Amino acid sequence: MTGPWSAGEEPVSQGMPGGTVTLVEGSTFCISEPGGDIAQGQPHGLFVRDTRVLSRWALAIDGRTPKPLTVQRSEPYAATFIGHLPPRGELASSSLLVIRRRYVGNGMREDITIRNTAPLPAACMVTLTAAADFADLFEVKRGQTRAEPPARVVAAASTLTFQTRRGERDCALLIQGDGQPEATSGTMSWRPTVPARGEWTVSIEAAPVVDGVPLEPHHPRGQPVEHAVPARRLREWRRSAPQVHTVEPHLTAVLRRSVEDIGALRIFDPGHPGRAVVAAGAPWFMALFGRDSLLTSWMLLPWDDSLALGTLQTLADRQGHVTHPASEEEPGRILHEVRFGPSASLALGGRSAYYGTADATPLFVMVLGELRRWGRHNAAAENLLPHADRALDWIERYGDADGDGFIEYSRKTGQGLAHQGWKDSWDGINFADGRTARPPHRPGRGPGILLRRLPGPRRLRPGSRRRARRPPLGRQGRPAQARLQPGVLAARQGLVRRRARPRQAAGGRAHVQHRALPVDRHRRCR
Secondary structure, eight states: OOSTTOOOOOOOOOSGGGTOEEEEETTEEEEEOTTSOBOTTSSOEEEETTEEEESEEEEEETTBOOEEEEEEOSSTTEEEEEEEOOOOTTOSOOSEEEEEEEEESSSEEEEEEEEEOSSSOEEOOEEEEEEOOOEEHHHHHHTOOOOOOOOEEEEETTEEEEEEEETTEEEEEEEEESSOOEEETTEEEEOOEEOTTOEEEEEEEEEEEETTEEOOOSSOTTSOGGGSHHHHHHHHHHHHSOOOOOSOHHHHHHHHHHHHHHHHTEEEETTEEEEEEEOSBTTTBOSOBHHHHHHHHHHTTTTOHHHHHHHHHHHHHTOOOSOBTTTTBOTTOOOSEEOOSHHHHHHTTSOSEEOOOSSHHHHHHHHHHHHHHHTOSHHHHHHTHHHHHHHHHHIIIIITTTOSSOOOBOOSSTTSOSOOSSOOSTTSSBOTTSOBOOSSBBOTHHHHHHHHHOOOHHHHSTTOOOOOSSOSSOSSSSOHHHHHHHHHHHHSTTSSOBOSSOOOOTTSOOOBOOOOOOBOTTOOBO
Protein backbone atom coordinates (compact mmCIF):
# COMPACT_ATOMS: atom_id res chain seq x y z
CA MET A 1 0.00 0.00 0.00
CA THR A 2 1.67 3.23 -1.12
CA GLY A 3 -1.16 5.70 -0.83
CA PRO A 4 -1.59 8.47 1.74
CA TRP A 5 -3.15 6.11 4.30
CA SER A 6 -0.36 3.57 4.50
CA ALA A 7 1.02 2.78 7.93
CA GLY A 8 3.86 0.81 9.39
CA GLU A 9 6.65 3.04 8.05
CA GLU A 10 9.68 3.97 10.12
CA PRO A 11 9.05 7.24 11.96
CA VAL A 12 11.11 10.30 11.18
CA SER A 13 12.93 11.96 14.09
CA GLN A 14 11.17 15.15 15.18
CA GLY A 15 13.01 16.74 18.06
CA MET A 16 16.33 18.18 19.13
CA PRO A 17 17.74 14.76 20.16
CA GLY A 18 17.24 13.56 16.58
CA GLY A 19 18.69 16.73 15.07
CA THR A 20 15.51 18.53 13.98
CA VAL A 21 13.13 21.15 15.34
CA THR A 22 9.40 20.90 14.60
CA LEU A 23 6.90 23.77 14.81
CA VAL A 24 3.15 23.21 14.43
CA GLU A 25 0.15 25.49 14.00
CA GLY A 26 -3.02 23.93 12.66
CA SER A 27 -2.35 22.18 9.36
CA THR A 28 0.94 24.08 8.95
CA PHE A 29 4.19 22.68 10.25
CA CYS A 30 7.88 23.22 9.73
CA ILE A 31 10.77 20.78 10.25
CA SER A 32 14.26 22.24 10.24
CA GLU A 33 17.79 21.77 11.52
CA PRO A 34 18.71 23.02 15.02
CA GLY A 35 20.21 26.14 13.47
CA GLY A 36 16.98 26.98 11.64
CA ASP A 37 17.99 26.00 8.10
CA ILE A 38 15.76 23.74 6.00
CA ALA A 39 18.10 21.30 4.31
CA GLN A 40 17.40 20.21 0.76
CA GLY A 41 17.20 16.45 0.19
CA GLN A 42 15.99 15.79 3.75
CA PRO A 43 12.46 15.23 5.16
CA HIS A 44 12.51 18.90 6.17
CA GLY A 45 10.42 21.79 4.96
CA LEU A 46 7.50 24.10 5.51
CA PHE A 47 4.26 22.19 4.91
CA VAL A 48 0.88 23.81 4.34
CA ARG A 49 -2.25 21.82 3.53
CA ASP A 50 -0.25 18.60 2.98
CA THR A 51 2.15 20.19 0.48
CA ARG A 52 5.78 21.14 1.08
CA VAL A 53 5.91 24.77 0.02
CA LEU A 54 9.51 25.36 1.16
CA SER A 55 12.12 22.70 0.50
CA ARG A 56 15.15 24.89 1.24
CA TRP A 57 15.68 27.85 3.56
CA ALA A 58 19.32 28.64 4.28
CA LEU A 59 20.86 31.71 5.92
CA ALA A 60 24.44 32.82 5.29
CA ILE A 61 26.35 35.87 6.49
CA ASP A 62 29.36 36.82 4.41
CA GLY A 63 29.07 33.37 2.85
CA ARG A 64 29.28 31.57 6.21
CA THR A 65 26.55 29.55 7.94
CA PRO A 66 25.90 30.61 11.55
CA LYS A 67 26.88 27.97 14.09
CA PRO A 68 23.87 27.01 16.27
CA LEU A 69 24.09 27.58 20.01
CA THR A 70 20.60 26.84 21.31
CA VAL A 71 16.90 26.83 20.47
CA GLN A 72 14.30 28.47 22.70
CA ARG A 73 10.64 27.42 22.50
CA SER A 74 7.66 28.53 24.52
CA GLU A 75 4.86 27.99 21.99
CA PRO A 76 4.27 25.08 19.60
CA TYR A 77 4.23 27.41 16.59
CA ALA A 78 7.33 29.50 17.40
CA ALA A 79 11.02 29.06 18.04
CA THR A 80 14.06 31.26 18.50
CA PHE A 81 17.27 29.91 16.95
CA ILE A 82 20.39 31.47 18.45
CA GLY A 83 23.77 31.11 16.80
CA HIS A 84 27.01 32.95 16.22
CA LEU A 85 29.08 33.60 13.16
CA PRO A 86 32.28 31.52 13.01
CA PRO A 87 35.39 33.74 13.23
CA ARG A 88 37.49 34.44 10.16
CA GLY A 89 41.02 33.22 9.78
CA GLU A 90 43.05 33.31 13.00
CA LEU A 91 40.57 35.33 15.01
CA ALA A 92 39.60 33.74 18.31
CA SER A 93 35.96 34.74 18.15
CA SER A 94 33.35 36.60 16.17
CA SER A 95 31.44 39.64 17.35
CA LEU A 96 28.22 38.82 15.48
CA LEU A 97 25.37 36.97 17.20
CA VAL A 98 22.56 35.69 14.95
CA ILE A 99 18.98 35.40 16.27
CA ARG A 100 16.23 33.89 14.10
CA ARG A 101 12.67 34.12 15.44
CA ARG A 102 10.34 31.89 13.44
CA TYR A 103 6.53 31.70 13.50
CA VAL A 104 4.43 29.28 11.43
CA GLY A 105 0.75 29.33 10.52
CA ASN A 106 -0.69 29.55 6.98
CA GLY A 107 2.89 30.11 5.90
CA MET A 108 5.90 31.34 7.82
CA ARG A 109 7.37 34.55 9.20
CA GLU A 110 11.01 34.83 10.21
CA ASP A 111 12.60 37.81 11.95
CA ILE A 112 16.40 37.79 11.58
CA THR A 113 18.41 39.88 14.02
CA ILE A 114 22.19 40.35 13.84
CA ARG A 115 23.66 41.67 17.07
CA ASN A 116 27.10 43.26 17.08
CA THR A 117 28.97 42.94 20.39
CA ALA A 118 32.06 44.80 19.16
CA PRO A 119 32.82 48.49 19.86
CA LEU A 120 33.02 49.14 16.09
CA PRO A 121 30.35 48.94 13.37
CA ALA A 122 30.29 45.76 11.30
CA ALA A 123 29.38 45.66 7.62
CA CYS A 124 28.19 42.31 6.29
CA MET A 125 26.21 40.63 3.55
CA VAL A 126 23.15 38.63 4.59
CA THR A 127 21.90 36.06 2.09
CA LEU A 128 18.77 33.93 2.35
CA THR A 129 18.46 31.07 -0.17
CA ALA A 130 15.05 29.46 -0.76
CA ALA A 131 13.58 26.70 -2.91
CA ALA A 132 10.09 25.26 -3.32
CA ASP A 133 9.37 21.83 -4.79
CA PHE A 134 5.66 21.61 -3.81
CA ALA A 135 6.07 17.91 -3.04
CA ASP A 136 3.29 15.87 -1.47
CA LEU A 137 3.62 15.42 2.28
CA PHE A 138 3.61 11.61 2.10
CA GLU A 139 6.25 11.56 -0.61
CA VAL A 140 8.50 13.60 1.66
CA LYS A 141 7.72 11.42 4.68
CA ARG A 142 8.71 8.27 2.79
CA GLY A 143 11.74 9.90 1.21
CA GLN A 144 10.36 9.18 -2.25
CA THR A 145 9.77 12.59 -3.80
CA ARG A 146 9.22 12.35 -7.53
CA ALA A 147 11.48 14.09 -10.01
CA GLU A 148 9.43 17.05 -11.21
CA PRO A 149 10.41 20.06 -13.33
CA PRO A 150 11.73 22.80 -11.01
CA ALA A 151 9.41 25.61 -10.11
CA ARG A 152 9.71 28.79 -12.12
CA VAL A 153 11.24 31.61 -10.05
CA VAL A 154 10.37 35.26 -10.60
CA ALA A 155 12.41 37.90 -8.73
CA ALA A 156 11.05 41.43 -8.65
CA ALA A 157 10.48 44.30 -6.22
CA SER A 158 11.88 42.63 -3.07
CA THR A 159 9.79 39.55 -3.79
CA LEU A 160 10.52 35.99 -4.84
CA THR A 161 7.71 34.06 -6.51
CA PHE A 162 7.86 30.29 -7.07
CA GLN A 163 5.33 28.91 -9.53
CA THR A 164 4.61 25.43 -10.89
CA ARG A 165 1.85 23.00 -11.73
CA ARG A 166 1.42 19.66 -9.98
CA GLY A 167 -1.19 17.47 -11.64
CA GLU A 168 -4.36 19.53 -11.88
CA ARG A 169 -3.22 22.14 -9.38
CA ASP A 170 -1.41 25.44 -9.81
CA CYS A 171 1.03 25.95 -6.92
CA ALA A 172 2.81 29.16 -5.93
CA LEU A 173 4.73 30.69 -3.04
CA LEU A 174 5.42 34.37 -2.37
CA ILE A 175 8.47 35.39 -0.30
CA GLN A 176 8.68 39.05 0.69
CA GLY A 177 11.25 40.81 2.84
CA ASP A 178 11.71 44.14 4.57
CA GLY A 179 14.57 46.50 3.90
CA GLN A 180 14.46 46.41 0.09
CA PRO A 181 16.52 43.27 -0.44
CA GLU A 182 18.16 42.41 -3.72
CA ALA A 183 16.12 39.53 -5.11
CA THR A 184 17.64 37.16 -7.63
CA SER A 185 16.71 33.64 -8.72
CA GLY A 186 16.17 31.82 -5.42
CA THR A 187 17.98 34.31 -3.13
CA MET A 188 17.42 37.51 -1.20
CA SER A 189 20.39 39.63 -0.09
CA TRP A 190 20.89 42.57 2.26
CA ARG A 191 24.03 44.63 2.91
CA PRO A 192 23.54 46.12 6.38
CA THR A 193 26.04 47.87 8.59
CA VAL A 194 25.34 46.77 12.15
CA PRO A 195 26.03 49.57 14.67
CA ALA A 196 28.62 49.14 17.38
CA ARG A 197 27.04 47.24 20.28
CA GLY A 198 23.78 47.46 18.35
CA GLU A 199 21.64 45.28 16.14
CA TRP A 200 19.95 45.08 12.76
CA THR A 201 16.65 43.28 12.09
CA VAL A 202 14.76 42.24 9.00
CA SER A 203 11.46 40.37 8.67
CA ILE A 204 10.67 37.87 5.89
CA GLU A 205 7.32 36.30 5.08
CA ALA A 206 6.57 33.15 3.04
CA ALA A 207 2.94 32.90 1.94
CA PRO A 208 1.53 29.99 -0.12
CA VAL A 209 -0.92 30.73 -2.91
CA VAL A 210 -3.98 28.47 -3.14
CA ASP A 211 -6.23 28.68 -6.21
CA GLY A 212 -4.62 31.97 -7.14
CA VAL A 213 -5.23 33.59 -3.74
CA PRO A 214 -2.33 34.06 -1.26
CA LEU A 215 -3.10 32.63 2.17
CA GLU A 216 -3.16 35.20 4.94
CA PRO A 217 -0.29 34.38 7.33
CA HIS A 218 -1.25 34.03 10.96
CA HIS A 219 1.75 36.18 11.96
CA PRO A 220 1.87 39.09 9.49
CA ARG A 221 5.03 41.18 9.24
CA GLY A 222 4.98 44.38 11.22
CA GLN A 223 2.39 43.21 13.71
CA PRO A 224 3.06 42.04 17.30
CA VAL A 225 3.02 38.26 17.41
CA GLU A 226 1.33 38.26 20.82
CA HIS A 227 -1.78 39.72 19.15
CA ALA A 228 -1.96 37.04 16.48
CA VAL A 229 -4.79 34.50 16.45
CA PRO A 230 -2.61 31.50 17.47
CA ALA A 231 -1.26 33.41 20.49
CA ARG A 232 -4.75 34.41 21.62
CA ARG A 233 -6.06 30.86 21.24
CA LEU A 234 -3.12 29.41 23.17
CA ARG A 235 -3.53 31.89 26.05
CA GLU A 236 -7.21 31.01 26.33
CA TRP A 237 -6.39 27.29 26.24
CA ARG A 238 -3.86 27.61 29.03
CA ARG A 239 -6.25 29.67 31.14
CA SER A 240 -8.96 27.02 30.83
CA ALA A 241 -6.65 24.09 31.55
CA PRO A 242 -7.03 22.22 34.87
CA GLN A 243 -4.54 23.34 37.50
CA VAL A 244 -3.04 20.18 39.00
CA HIS A 245 -0.49 20.33 41.81
CA THR A 246 1.31 17.21 42.99
CA VAL A 247 4.25 16.44 45.26
CA GLU A 248 5.83 14.50 42.42
CA PRO A 249 7.55 16.95 40.04
CA HIS A 250 7.80 14.44 37.20
CA LEU A 251 4.02 13.86 37.24
CA THR A 252 3.44 17.62 37.26
CA ALA A 253 5.73 17.99 34.25
CA VAL A 254 3.91 15.20 32.39
CA LEU A 255 0.51 16.80 33.03
CA ARG A 256 1.68 20.21 31.89
CA ARG A 257 3.26 18.72 28.80
CA SER A 258 -0.01 16.91 28.03
CA VAL A 259 -1.95 20.18 28.22
CA GLU A 260 0.50 21.82 25.83
CA ASP A 261 0.43 18.88 23.42
CA ILE A 262 -3.36 18.74 23.21
CA GLY A 263 -3.48 22.48 22.67
CA ALA A 264 -0.95 22.15 19.84
CA LEU A 265 -2.98 19.35 18.21
CA ARG A 266 -6.05 21.52 17.77
CA ILE A 267 -6.95 22.52 14.23
CA PHE A 268 -9.65 24.96 13.17
CA ASP A 269 -11.98 24.88 10.19
CA PRO A 270 -11.36 28.07 8.14
CA GLY A 271 -15.06 28.19 7.37
CA HIS A 272 -15.92 27.95 11.08
CA PRO A 273 -13.03 29.52 13.05
CA GLY A 274 -14.78 28.82 16.35
CA ARG A 275 -14.73 25.05 15.87
CA ALA A 276 -11.75 23.25 17.33
CA VAL A 277 -10.93 19.69 16.27
CA VAL A 278 -8.16 17.49 17.63
CA ALA A 279 -5.78 16.28 14.92
CA ALA A 280 -4.37 12.75 14.94
CA GLY A 281 -0.72 13.60 15.58
CA ALA A 282 2.13 16.02 14.97
CA PRO A 283 3.56 16.75 12.58
CA TRP A 284 2.65 14.36 9.75
CA PHE A 285 -0.97 13.79 10.81
CA MET A 286 -2.15 17.33 11.52
CA ALA A 287 -5.47 16.60 9.87
CA LEU A 288 -9.04 15.68 10.71
CA PHE A 289 -9.38 11.95 11.42
CA GLY A 290 -12.70 10.28 12.22
CA ARG A 291 -11.66 7.69 14.78
CA ASP A 292 -8.77 9.58 16.38
CA SER A 293 -10.54 12.92 16.68
CA LEU A 294 -13.69 11.33 18.10
CA LEU A 295 -11.91 9.19 20.69
CA THR A 296 -9.69 12.05 21.89
CA SER A 297 -12.54 14.52 22.18
CA TRP A 298 -14.61 11.88 24.01
CA MET A 299 -11.86 11.40 26.61
CA LEU A 300 -11.62 15.19 27.03
CA LEU A 301 -15.35 15.69 27.67
CA PRO A 302 -14.93 16.35 31.43
CA TRP A 303 -12.46 19.10 30.62
CA ASP A 304 -13.51 20.77 27.36
CA ASP A 305 -16.71 19.55 25.75
CA SER A 306 -16.37 22.08 22.93
CA LEU A 307 -13.81 19.78 21.30
CA ALA A 308 -16.40 17.01 21.06
CA LEU A 309 -18.97 19.40 19.65
CA GLY A 310 -16.55 20.85 17.10
CA THR A 311 -15.46 17.38 16.03
CA LEU A 312 -19.05 16.18 15.62
CA GLN A 313 -20.09 19.27 13.67
CA THR A 314 -17.09 19.11 11.36
CA LEU A 315 -17.55 15.40 10.68
CA ALA A 316 -21.28 15.91 10.13
CA ASP A 317 -20.53 18.53 7.47
CA ARG A 318 -18.50 15.90 5.60
CA GLN A 319 -20.78 12.93 6.25
CA GLY A 320 -21.15 10.69 3.20
CA HIS A 321 -23.94 11.40 0.71
CA VAL A 322 -23.20 9.25 -2.32
CA THR A 323 -21.50 5.98 -3.18
CA HIS A 324 -18.02 6.71 -4.50
CA PRO A 325 -15.65 3.71 -4.73
CA ALA A 326 -12.38 5.67 -4.99
CA SER A 327 -12.94 7.52 -1.69
CA GLU A 328 -15.13 4.73 -0.22
CA GLU A 329 -17.80 7.31 0.53
CA GLU A 330 -21.24 5.87 1.27
CA PRO A 331 -24.45 7.58 2.43
CA GLY A 332 -24.26 8.24 6.17
CA ARG A 333 -20.65 7.09 6.57
CA ILE A 334 -18.24 9.14 8.69
CA LEU A 335 -14.87 9.84 7.13
CA HIS A 336 -11.52 8.36 8.10
CA GLU A 337 -9.21 11.19 7.08
CA VAL A 338 -9.08 14.51 5.25
CA ARG A 339 -6.10 15.29 3.03
CA PHE A 340 -5.34 18.06 0.53
CA GLY A 341 -2.05 16.95 -1.05
CA PRO A 342 -1.70 15.98 -4.71
CA SER A 343 -1.25 12.25 -3.95
CA ALA A 344 -4.49 12.13 -1.98
CA SER A 345 -6.37 14.03 -4.67
CA LEU A 346 -5.15 11.61 -7.32
CA ALA A 347 -6.02 8.51 -5.28
CA LEU A 348 -9.46 9.86 -4.35
CA GLY A 349 -10.52 10.93 -7.80
CA GLY A 350 -10.10 14.64 -7.08
CA ARG A 351 -11.61 14.52 -3.58
CA SER A 352 -10.05 15.36 -0.22
CA ALA A 353 -11.87 13.00 2.18
CA TYR A 354 -11.27 9.26 2.52
CA TYR A 355 -14.01 7.19 4.22
CA GLY A 356 -12.34 3.79 4.65
CA THR A 357 -12.98 3.14 8.35
CA ALA A 358 -15.26 0.65 10.07
CA ASP A 359 -15.55 2.33 13.46
CA ALA A 360 -15.77 6.11 12.94
CA THR A 361 -19.49 5.92 12.12
CA PRO A 362 -20.59 4.13 15.31
CA LEU A 363 -18.17 6.28 17.30
CA PHE A 364 -19.91 9.38 15.93
CA VAL A 365 -23.23 8.21 17.38
CA MET A 366 -21.59 7.25 20.68
CA VAL A 367 -19.84 10.60 21.19
CA LEU A 368 -23.05 12.46 20.38
CA GLY A 369 -24.85 10.35 22.98
CA GLU A 370 -22.17 11.14 25.57
CA LEU A 371 -22.32 14.86 24.77
CA ARG A 372 -26.07 14.78 25.32
CA ARG A 373 -25.54 12.95 28.60
CA TRP A 374 -23.29 15.72 29.85
CA GLY A 375 -26.13 18.15 29.20
CA ARG A 376 -24.14 20.79 27.35
CA HIS A 377 -24.68 22.39 23.94
CA ASN A 378 -28.18 20.89 23.78
CA ALA A 379 -29.37 23.01 20.87
CA ALA A 380 -26.31 22.26 18.77
CA ALA A 381 -26.49 18.56 19.66
CA GLU A 382 -30.17 18.50 18.66
CA ASN A 383 -29.18 19.71 15.19
CA LEU A 384 -26.84 16.72 14.87
CA LEU A 385 -29.53 14.10 15.49
CA PRO A 386 -30.43 13.70 11.79
CA HIS A 387 -26.77 12.94 11.14
CA ALA A 388 -26.89 10.26 13.86
CA ASP A 389 -29.92 8.73 12.16
CA ARG A 390 -28.02 8.64 8.87
CA ALA A 391 -25.05 7.05 10.62
CA LEU A 392 -27.29 4.32 12.06
CA ASP A 393 -28.72 3.75 8.61
CA TRP A 394 -25.20 3.26 7.27
CA ILE A 395 -24.45 0.71 10.01
CA GLU A 396 -27.45 -1.38 8.96
CA ARG A 397 -27.28 -0.95 5.21
CA TYR A 398 -23.55 -0.92 4.53
CA GLY A 399 -21.63 -1.75 7.71
CA ASP A 400 -23.72 -4.80 8.56
CA ALA A 401 -24.98 -5.59 5.09
CA ASP A 402 -25.81 -9.22 5.87
CA GLY A 403 -27.59 -8.43 9.15
CA ASP A 404 -25.53 -10.80 11.30
CA GLY A 405 -24.61 -8.18 13.92
CA PHE A 406 -21.02 -7.80 12.74
CA ILE A 407 -19.61 -4.85 10.82
CA GLU A 408 -17.79 -6.15 7.77
CA TYR A 409 -15.40 -4.16 5.61
CA SER A 410 -13.44 -4.68 2.43
CA ARG A 411 -11.81 -1.87 0.51
CA LYS A 412 -13.42 -0.94 -2.77
CA THR A 413 -10.20 -0.32 -4.73
CA GLY A 414 -6.53 -1.19 -4.45
CA GLN A 415 -5.74 2.33 -3.17
CA GLY A 416 -7.55 2.24 0.17
CA LEU A 417 -6.75 0.73 3.55
CA ALA A 418 -6.83 -3.05 3.59
CA HIS A 419 -7.60 -2.99 7.34
CA GLN A 420 -10.14 -0.40 8.40
CA GLY A 421 -10.33 -0.91 12.17
CA TRP A 422 -8.13 0.76 14.74
CA LYS A 423 -5.26 -1.57 13.75
CA ASP A 424 -5.07 -0.31 10.19
CA SER A 425 -1.50 -1.19 9.27
CA TRP A 426 -1.14 -3.61 6.35
CA ASP A 427 -0.24 -6.51 8.70
CA GLY A 428 -2.46 -5.50 11.61
CA ILE A 429 -4.96 -8.38 11.32
CA ASN A 430 -3.45 -11.84 11.40
CA PHE A 431 -3.73 -15.25 13.02
CA ALA A 432 -1.57 -16.55 15.85
CA ASP A 433 0.63 -18.39 13.36
CA GLY A 434 1.31 -15.16 11.44
CA ARG A 435 -1.05 -15.71 8.51
CA THR A 436 -2.89 -12.60 7.38
CA ALA A 437 -6.69 -12.75 7.54
CA ARG A 438 -8.30 -12.26 4.16
CA PRO A 439 -11.14 -9.76 3.61
CA PRO A 440 -13.91 -9.11 4.25
CA HIS A 441 -12.98 -8.61 7.90
CA ARG A 442 -15.14 -8.37 10.99
CA PRO A 443 -13.10 -6.54 13.64
CA GLY A 444 -14.11 -7.78 17.08
CA ARG A 445 -13.87 -4.34 18.61
CA GLY A 446 -16.50 -3.08 16.16
CA PRO A 447 -19.41 -5.23 17.39
CA GLY A 448 -18.13 -4.84 20.95
CA ILE A 449 -18.43 -1.09 20.61
CA LEU A 450 -21.82 -1.32 18.99
CA LEU A 451 -23.20 -3.64 21.65
CA ARG A 452 -21.83 -1.75 24.57
CA ARG A 453 -22.14 1.87 23.63
CA LEU A 454 -24.62 2.67 20.91
CA PRO A 455 -27.29 4.82 22.56
CA GLY A 456 -30.92 4.07 21.88
CA PRO A 457 -33.41 6.71 20.68
CA ARG A 458 -34.33 7.80 24.20
CA ARG A 459 -30.67 8.35 25.02
CA LEU A 460 -30.15 10.58 22.01
CA ARG A 461 -33.49 12.30 22.46
CA PRO A 462 -34.18 12.64 26.20
CA GLY A 463 -37.90 12.82 26.88
CA SER A 464 -38.79 11.32 23.52
CA ARG A 465 -41.39 8.53 23.58
CA ARG A 466 -40.96 7.49 19.99
CA ARG A 467 -40.28 3.82 19.54
CA ALA A 468 -37.05 2.55 18.08
CA ARG A 469 -37.22 2.26 14.32
CA ARG A 470 -35.13 -0.88 14.39
CA PRO A 471 -33.74 -3.46 16.73
CA PRO A 472 -30.11 -2.51 17.22
CA LEU A 473 -27.65 -3.94 14.73
CA GLY A 474 -29.47 -6.41 12.59
CA ARG A 475 -32.67 -7.45 10.93
CA GLN A 476 -33.02 -11.03 12.08
CA GLY A 477 -35.81 -10.49 14.58
CA ARG A 478 -33.86 -10.66 17.85
CA PRO A 479 -32.06 -7.99 19.83
CA ALA A 480 -28.47 -7.76 18.66
CA GLN A 481 -26.92 -8.62 22.00
CA ALA A 482 -28.98 -11.82 22.21
CA ARG A 483 -27.82 -12.91 18.74
CA LEU A 484 -24.24 -11.76 18.81
CA GLN A 485 -23.04 -12.97 22.19
CA PRO A 486 -23.23 -16.71 21.44
CA GLY A 487 -21.37 -16.25 18.17
CA VAL A 488 -18.52 -14.33 19.77
CA LEU A 489 -18.43 -16.69 22.73
CA ALA A 490 -18.09 -19.59 20.36
CA ALA A 491 -15.13 -17.86 18.73
CA ARG A 492 -13.21 -17.56 21.98
CA GLN A 493 -14.44 -18.89 25.32
CA GLY A 494 -14.88 -16.19 27.93
CA LEU A 495 -14.53 -13.25 25.57
CA VAL A 496 -17.89 -11.78 26.59
CA ARG A 497 -19.21 -12.11 30.12
CA ARG A 498 -22.73 -11.27 31.16
CA ARG A 499 -23.06 -8.88 34.04
CA ALA A 500 -25.52 -9.43 36.85
CA ARG A 501 -27.85 -6.64 35.82
CA PRO A 502 -31.52 -6.48 34.79
CA ARG A 503 -32.34 -7.52 31.24
CA GLN A 504 -32.25 -4.58 28.82
CA ALA A 505 -34.97 -3.57 26.43
CA ALA A 506 -34.31 -3.81 22.70
CA GLY A 507 -33.46 -0.12 22.43
CA GLY A 508 -31.14 0.01 25.44
CA ARG A 509 -27.47 -0.70 26.00
CA ALA A 510 -26.25 -4.24 26.30
CA HIS A 511 -24.09 -4.79 29.38
CA VAL A 512 -21.23 -6.72 27.90
CA GLN A 513 -17.48 -6.54 28.23
CA HIS A 514 -15.23 -6.93 25.27
CA ARG A 515 -11.67 -7.10 24.08
CA ALA A 516 -10.44 -6.48 20.55
CA LEU A 517 -10.86 -9.75 18.64
CA PRO A 518 -10.60 -9.53 14.86
CA VAL A 519 -12.20 -12.35 12.94
CA ASP A 520 -11.98 -13.01 9.23
CA ARG A 521 -14.69 -13.72 6.69
CA HIS A 522 -15.12 -17.24 8.10
CA ARG A 523 -15.48 -15.84 11.67
CA ARG A 524 -12.18 -17.39 12.62
CA CYS A 525 -10.25 -15.71 15.43
CA ARG A 526 -6.73 -14.67 14.77
